[in-house]
Structures are given as structure tokens and as C-alpha cells.
Amino acid sequence: MDELHPKERLLMGPGPSNVGSRVLRAMSTPVVGHLDPEFCRLMDDVCAMLRDLFKTANRLTFPVSGTGSAGMEAALVNTLEPGDTAVIGASGVFGQRLADTAGRCGATVVTVDAPWGEPIEPAVLIEILKKYPQAKICAVVHAETSTGAWQPLEEIGAYLKNTKTLFVVDAVTSLGGVPVEVDAWGVDVCYSGTQKCLSVPPGLAPITFSGKAEEAIDARRTKVQSWYLDVGMLRKYWGGERLYHHTAPISMIYALYEGLRIIFEEGLEARIKRHAEVSRELGIGLADLGFTWFARQGYRLPQLNAVYPPQPGIVEPLRKKLLAEYSIEIWRIGLMGETCRLANVAVLLDALRRELP
Ligand SMILES: Cc1ncc(COP(=O)(O)O)c(C=O)c1O
Secondary structure (H helix, E strand, C coil), X not given: CCCCCCCCCEECCCCCCCCCHHHHHHHCCCCCCCCCHHHXXXXXXXXXXXXXXXXXXXXXXXXXXXXXXXXXXXXXXXXXXXXXXXXXXXXXXXXXXXXXXXXXXXXXXXXXXXXXXXXXXXXXXXXXXXHCCCCCEEEEECEECCXXXXXXXXXXXXXXXXXXXXXXXXXXXXXCCECCCCCCCCCCEEECCCCCCCCCCXXXXXXXXXXXXXXXXXXXXXXXXXCCCCHHHHHHHHCCCCCCCCCCCHHHHHHHHHHXXXXXXXXXXXXXXXXXXXXXXXXXXXXXXXXXXXXXXXXXXXXXXXXXXXXXXXXXXXXXXXXXXXXXXCCCEECCHHHCCHHHHHHHHHHHHHHCC
């Protein structure tokens, strides 16, 4: 077996995004114990920064050990019990995964569809919610990575605030790239992943639960099906008690700490503006080359472009060539976190200009 020497890639796919040297350095610092007083202080700092990132005052805000999918599971296994009703917006791969996961929790799933590439009309979703006042949750994907569609949330949140239904939002691809306002929008459970706009390696899923969500969890009739993701127990470790639950992935928490420090050094608003501006440049360049978008105009995510090339049938050879000869990874074209730089847009557009037939 040879020593590990992964290639330097320009990661312009749907995630992971490029990770900066400060985050990588943080990961190579000494591992301490998961109950070390210094580490406990770091945990508090990470939670405080996550609250600022989610724009929430929610006490129960912490990183789940696991990738974005662990965040999704944690959101659903804790809020749903067998027999509950879950209304799920499912107009893409991740919306469908939410529906699948809710079904596995024993919920009766009501899916609300829209053509892929379109957001779910809030008014349509609200009409359906009126038919299911008993729904325990309503879950939608804020940034549907499979289509590049940007789901509006405010109207849905404003409606759900006055109901018993919890508003669950997948912000895996949105957090840190476009505005996410958990408290202002009335979101009760919001989860994300480190590997996209936060530019921290895959491995943690920041999550936040409102007081309404905690009350619903406390009122459960049955135990949470997953021991590992049971927030009733996890909050005793992440909260003041520091009761051992599982060994926290120390080096990943270091990485998230440094990644969050970088975000707040830049400023969250400035970072979101950068995503919008750099993406605009990419959009102009791709349109010049004849690319067209899958998502509907007006609902396109700046950080994730699902595009068709001008000639059909060239996607696979083009993708392979970009990886092999330019060390650029694309699937859909992502501009997330560290990757979202004008210089990277120029490199990609130049490579595309050379390689398009
Ligand atoms: C919207 C969305 N939700 C959930 C996930 C799952 O995250 P992970 O692959 O980190 O488990 C992804 C991953 O691409 C995603 O884009």
C-alpha cells in the first residue's frame, strides 16, 4: 500500500466543495478527549456560531455526527412516530428521500409534487396542509440539489406558525450560500451538512430544533427508533450536562469550528452576496456557451446549477475529460463556499470553451 496522495481537484460538483487550508490544518491538530474541558468549551463555541448561522436563538442547536443524511434522519426520527401524518414536498431526489425516510418512521406520508425544476407552490402546499390539520410535520427541501431549484419558505412558515404542525427544512445545500432565517421564517427543525457551502469536509450535520419541536419530542408516546440519533439523549451531551452519549468526532468538530470562524470573518451577508455575484458571472459564461438551465427562471440556486450543454450526448465524455485533464469535478455545476471564486469560474469556462465540440 502506498502513502496517500489524493489529487488536488477543483470541486465544482454538487458537493463536497473545496476545503481551505485553515480547516485542513485544524483537523491535523491534536485529538483530545470528548469530555476534555477545553473540548467542551469548543463545543459551546461551535453551537453559538451555528445559532448565528441558522439565525436562531434555539437552545437545541448542534452538529449531528454524520453527513447531511444523518441530519435528515435526525429531523424525522425524532419528530415522527408510527401513525403520524407527514406532508412532504417531493419534487426532486432529496424531497423523495425525505418522503422515503418519513415512511420508514412509520408515518403516513402525503407527498406534494411539482414538476422537477419547479418549486412547490406555497399556496398549493398550504391548501393541502389545511386538509391535514393533524399533520405532525411538513417537510421541504430549501435547495433541491438534484434540480437546482430554490424553494420559497416564508409563506409556508408563516402559515405553520399558527398550527400544531412542525416545519422541517432541509438546508443541506442552502446554508451559508443563500439566506436561511430559521426564527424569522418559523422553521422548527432545520438541518444542513458541512460539505457544501460551509466548505468543511463531509461528516457533520448541523441541526436546530425550536421550542415547539422540543415540546413535541418531549410529548412522544414511543421511544425514538434510532438510539444514535435520539436528540433526547444527545442534548444531554451537547447541553450543559455533558453526559456521554457517543464519542464525538473530535477532528471534524475542529474543522467545523474553523470553517465557522472563516464564515464569520468574511461575514454571513458578504458570503451570501459573493455566492450571488460569482454565480451571476458563471451564468453569463455558461449562457454564452449555449448551456440551458433545468430549474425555472426566478427559482435558480446561485450555488448549484443544473444545466444542459449545447449538444446532447456530450455530458459523460466532457465530465470525464474535465476530471482527467483539468482536475475539475462537475456533475451539476456547484459554486459553494471556498469553490465560489471568480478565478474558479474563469478556469471552468476556459476549459469548457476548449473542450466543447
Ligand atoms: C438537499 C440535500 N439533502 C440531503 C443530502 C444528503 O447529504 P449527504 O450526502 O451529506 O449525506 C444532500 C446531499 O447532496 C442534499 O443535497
